[in-house]
Amino acid sequence: MSDLDLFESLLSCGTVEALHAKTASIAGQLGFDHFIYGVQVNTSLTRPYQFILNGYPKEWRAHYVEHNYQEIDPTYHHCITKRQTIPVIWDSRVFKGSKEAKMRNESREFGLLCGASFAVHGGHGEAAMLSLASSQDSYRAQQDILSLIGKSQLLACYLHEAVQRIVLSKGPLLLTKMELTLREKECLLWAAEGKTGGEIADILQITERTVTFHLQNAGNKMGASNRQHAIARALSMGLIAP
Amino acid sequence: MSDLDLFESLLSCGTVEALHAKTASIAGQLGFDHFIYGVQVNTSLTRPYQFILNGYPKEWRAHYVEHNYQEIDPTYHHCITKRQTIPVIWDSRVFKGSKEAKMRNESREFGLLCGASFAVHGGHGEAAMLSLASSQDSYRAQQDILSLIGKSQLLACYLHEAVQRIVLSKGPLLLTKMELTLREKECLLWAAEGKTGGEIADILQITERTVTFHLQNAGNKMGASNRQHAIARALSMGLIAP
DNA sequence: TTTAAACCTGTCAGATCTTACAGCTAGCTA
DNA sequence: TAGCTAGCTGTAAGATCTGACAGGTTTAAA
Numbered sequence: 001m002s003d004l005d006l007f008e009s010l011l012s013c014g015t016v017e018a019l020h021a022k023t024a025s026i027a028g029q030l031g032f033d034h035f036i037y038g039v040q041v042n043t044s045l046t047r048p049y050q051f052i053l054n055g056y057p058k059e060w061r062a063h064y065v066e067h068n069y070q071e072i073d074p075t076y077h078h079c080i081t082k083r084q085t086i087p088v089i090w091d092s093r094v095f096k097g098s099k100e101a102k103m104r105n106e107s108r109e110f111g112l113l114c115g116a117s118f119a120v121h122g123g124h125g126e127a128a129m130l131s132l133a134s135s136q137d138s139y140r141a142q143q144d145i146l147s148l149i150g151k152s153q154l155l156a157c158y159l160h161e162a163v164q165r166i167v168l169s170k171g172p173l174l175l176t177k178m179e180l181t182l183r184e185k186e187c188l189l190w191a192a193e194g195k196t197g198g199e200i201a202d203i204l205q206i207t208e209r210t211v212t213f214h215l216q217n218a219g220n221k222m223g224a225s226n227r228q229h230a231i232a233r234a235l236s237m238g239l240i241a242p
Numbered sequence: 243m244s245d246l247d248l249f250e251s252l253l254s255c256g257t258v259e260a261l262h263a264k265t266a267s268i269a270g271q272l273g274f275d276h277f278i279y280g281v282q283v284n285t286s287l288t289r290p291y292q293f294i295l296n297g298y299p300k301e302w303r304a305h306y307v308e309h310n311y312q313e314i315d316p317t318y319h320h321c322i323t324k325r326q327t328i329p330v331i332w333d334s335r336v337f338k339g340s341k342e343a344k345m346r347n348e349s350r351e352f353g354l355l356c357g358a359s360f361a362v363h364g365g366h367g368e369a370a371m372l373s374l375a376s377s378q379d380s381y382r383a384q385q386d387i388l389s390l391i392g393k394s395q396l397l398a399c400y401l402h403e404a405v406q407r408i409v410l411s412k413g414p415l416l417l418t419k420m421e422l423t424l425r426e427k428e429c430l431l432w433a434a435e436g437k438t439g440g441e442i443a444d445i446l447q448i449t450e451r452t453v454t455f456h457l458q459n460a461g462n463k464m465g466a467s468n469r470q471h472a473i474a475r476a477l478s479m480g481l482i483a484p
Numbered sequence: 485t486t487t488a489a490a491c492c493t494g495t496c497a498g499a500t501c502t503t504a505c506a507g508c509t510a511g512c513t514a
Numbered sequence: 515t516a517g518c519t520a521g522c523t524g525t526a527a528g529a530t531c532t533g534a535c536a537g538g539t540t541t542a543a544a
């Protein structure tokens with residue numbers, strides 16, 4: 001079975017449980033003992049929606065949540081907050097602050113001796129990351145990570161796609177149903193550029209009433225309570241570009 | 243030199259020309275004779291901005307543009323229009339329509355015998371793709387593509403990051419050092435959640451006038467023309483990301 | 485042919501935002 | 515002491531947005 005077939009088998013998982021098992025299996029075949037996948041959708045800025053597939057030791061995960069380590073975790077910041085596209089390999093340069101180093105040392109005690117994190121961003125504003133870790137810390141184990149970095153990144157891409165199909169399409173957001181029409185996007189885009197209704201009307205050669213209409217429709221689709229909210233949602237969900 | 247070092251060398255390219263040469267070199271080392279990278283940003287929805295790094299035969303590229311093949315190109319639709327995250331390997335299932343098959347056959351005449359396309363999406367709404375092609379069409383060449391698919395995907399990620407850095411460093415907005423006060427960020431965040439001035443006043447236990455004051459100051463700092471604009475800028479500049 | 489979606493337009497009262505004026509305190513630093 | 519910054523507050527006219535009313539065309543799929 002080629003690597004690609006292996007990854008594609010993720011796409012045929014029908015349930016979260018099957019996906020979890022399959023991912024654990026593939027990670028194991030690549031030589032990783034632990035994995036964790038998380039995706040975040042900024043449907044709300046103060047309370048973003050998160051879905052997590054946890055293949056880490058439960059104790060460490062509990063410890064992480066309890067200490068609110070997401071706040072300081074540099075891999076989280078790299079992949080999710082800063083939305084980088086390249087992977088990050090866990091080394092001392094990454095965990096350079098004292099708090100970060102402390103967190104890293106604690107994670108070692110739970111068996112996460114070396115590893116790397118991979119980012120995937122979907123087209124609907126969601127940011128995801130996959131972390132793969134080994135309970136070996138030998139030079140050999142670290143070299144293995146480097147040599148497997150391409151396959152690992154690809155695993156992240158396929159896993160994200162699989163999660164997308166299983167969870168996000170059925171999830172509370174119905175991202176796929178939140179498609180905006182061309183006019184709605186145009187109006188939102190110009191509104192985000194600071195244009196008033198009248199100015200947008202001039203730009204698009206329609207009446208101000210129609211601009212209001214499109215912005216209203218867009219806002220309703222996204223559950224926005226006013227124009228500002230609609231713009232913020234469209235931006236953070238990647239429906240329009242700044 | 244490990245693969246990772248090779249990919250990371252892309253990040254130190256200072257110019258588009260250097261990046262082009264380096265990418266061609268890396269693609270060559272992976273066994274690909276041709277590459278093309280394109281990124282699309284929907285700044286204008288009717289005429290989106292595109293940046294392309296063309297390592298395809300010039301004749302084919304000209305032919306592609308002349309016939310407006312972007313309209314029917316299934317790899318473009320997969321990576322850019324539909325914003326998928328997984329790669330697509332060029333086979334007959336992909337180019338299944340008659341127009342698509344015609345396009346594919348013509349591309350073969352220009353030396354693009356087998357290949358694959360890889361998608362990367364950044365966190366700011368941009369969609370990018372990297373296509374890698376070989377002028378060999380042997381079973382061996384096709385197997386090589388499959389075995390190199392992980393590295394190819396990773397190349398796409400690094401190339402995208404490199405393009406981001408070069409384009410952003412030349413960009414007109416070098417406002418990353420913009421600093422907002424705590425109150426300004428708080429007000430912006432709640433405004434982005436759709437709260438009105440009065441509601442934010444209640445939340446922060448200050449008067450509505452003061453909310454207006456902070457939002458005004460934040461807007462002035464960012465050169466925003468109104469509240470919507472300030473929210474959009476703060477979001478796209480990552481100033482109020484939680 | 486019917487249906488649906490995208491698109492477009494009008495009026496109008498009331499809520500909200502913008503921008504101008506003006507003035508206050510607290511804390512820090514030169 | 516003076517100067518600066520962050521934070522806070524007030525008034526008021528005019529611009530802009532919101533929401534609820536009501537109506538229309540075009541296009542493409544069922």
